[in-house]
Amino acid sequence: MKILRAPRSMAAWGERLRREGVTIGFVPTMGALHDGHRSLIRAARLRCDALVVSIFVNPTQFGPNEDLTRYPRPITHDRALCRAEGVDVCFEPTPNAMYPKGFQTIVMVPEIAQQLWEGAARPHHFVGVATVVTKLFGIVRPHLALFGQKDYQQATLIKRLVTDLNLGVTIDVRPTIREKDGLAMSSRNRYLSPDDRQAATILYRAFRAGRQAIEEGIKNASTVERIMRKTVAQEPTAHVEYLALCDPASLEPLKQVQRQILLLGAIRIGKVRLIDNMLTGC
Numbered sequence: 427m428k429i430l431r432a433p434r435s436m437a438a439w440g441e442r443l444r445r446e447g448v449t450i451g452f453v454p455t456m457g458a459l460h461d462g463h464r465s466l467i468r469a470a471r472l473r474c475d476a477l478v479v480s481i482f483v484n485p486t487q488f489g490p491n492e493d494l495t496r497y498p499r500p501i502t503h504d505r506a507l508c509r510a511e512g513v514d515v516c517f518e519p520t521p522n523a524m525y526p527k528g529f530q531t532i533v534m535v536p537e538i539a540q541q542l543w544e545g546a547a548r549p550h551h552f553v554g555v556a557t558v559v560t561k562l563f564g565i566v567r568p569h570l571a572l573f574g575q576k577d578y579q580q581a582t583l584i585k586r587l588v589t590d591l592n593l594g595v596t597i598d599v600r601p602t603i604r605e606k607d608g609l610a611m612s613s614r615n616r617y618l619s620p621d622d623r624q625a626a627t628i629l630y631r632a633f634r635a636g637r638q639a640i641e642e643g644i645k646n647a648s649t650v651e652r653i654m655r656k657t658v659a660q661e662p663t664a665h666v667e668y669l670a671l672c673d674p675a676s677l678e679p680l681k682q683v684q685r686q687i688l689l690l691g692a693i694r695i696g697k698v699r700l701i702d703n704m705l706t707g708c
């Protein structure tokens with residue numbers, strides 16, 4: 427496995443393979459890789475000739491009081507995982523290489539990035555994500571890129587920007603990988619104390635309660651939301667930021683249950699913020 431740090435070397439590698447007709451798969455990550463990342467890497471490995479994983483803790487997608495400096499960076503472990511999964515290139519640019527002096531362009535997807543859910547809660551976040559992903563696509567020039575349903579709004583934003591900017595990358599969104607007790611895997615789960623780790627399954631349990639209510643025929647979205655909130659209230663350390671029934675395409679909140687529904691939520695346990703979602707329907 428090659429480890430490339432300079433965007434120029436990464437671009438040259440991709441360009442050469444593209445010219446030879448090789449299909450390039452790409453999994454962008456911030457590292458601290460777990461089985462959720464591994465499932466994206468495996469799915470990409472099956473569908474492409476060459477596979478690039480980027481590991482870049484992107485500073486522009488963190489707000490001023492967020493966890494940029496303490497975000498985990500277990501690079502030896504991450505490289506070993508990539509090597510074991512048959513990754514061809516691990517792309518590990520530095521912040522300076524990605525944002526050199528004079529850098530000023532941003533990519534903005536206004537509705538998804540700033541009006542809804544994560545976008546409203548973290549106004550800088552998706553501008554950072556959209557910009558870095560556009561930049562990474564420009565460097566790697568993949569045919570296929572894989573993202574996790576775990577970050578549903580992020581995947582929606584990326585599909586939007588790829589369509590709007592004619593980037594010519596196929597986007598594949600893969601199911602969320604969970605721990606045995608239902609907690610969605612996340613690099614941030616390691617911040618949870620043992621007690622908080624127990625409590626953290628409450629978000630998944632709330633979605634299950636919501637799904638059950640829908641399956642039992644409840645039609646009013648706010649009734650289902652109330653049921654989900656009541657479930658979260660069983661854990662005194664958990665605080666709801668939002669919990670909603672949304673349209674899976676537009677992410678707009680629903681008033682009534684419809685054929686396909688996205689249950690979307692963010693909770694806080696202590697200082698740790700957890701997001702998750704579940705697709706369901708009736």
Ligand code: AMP
Nearest residue numbers: 455456457462573574576577602603611
């Ligand atoms: P991150 O390193 O957190 O930026 O995530 C990199 C990619 O892995 C994103 O496309 C995430 O949506 C995806 N991902 C993160 N957690 C999971 C999970 N539990 N299951 C599936 N994909 C995930």
